[in-house]
Amino acid sequence: MFAQFGRYGAETSGTFRAALEDVFTTDDGRVVGLHRNTGERNGKRLDVSCCIVFEVKNGKIVSGREHFFDLYNWDEFWA
Secondary structure, three states, X not given: OHHHHHHHHHHOOOOOEEEEEEEEEOOOOXXXXXXXXXXXXXXXXXXXXXXXXXXXXXXXXXXXXXXEOXXXXXXXXXX
């Protein structure tokens, strides 16, 4: 995950930001982080909300899935 964010920073000349907006927990071991991604790249602007759903077992993250509220915007920005 950190390598991926490093790539985002490099490809946007340091403009990429993932601003955490809220965190939710569930009784079944999931944690949801809601964040907003912004950045500039090749004359394009990114502004898309996302969430990552983490599965936590024994106090450790065992998996995470990212969900974009506007996948078209995300794909277009990185194309």
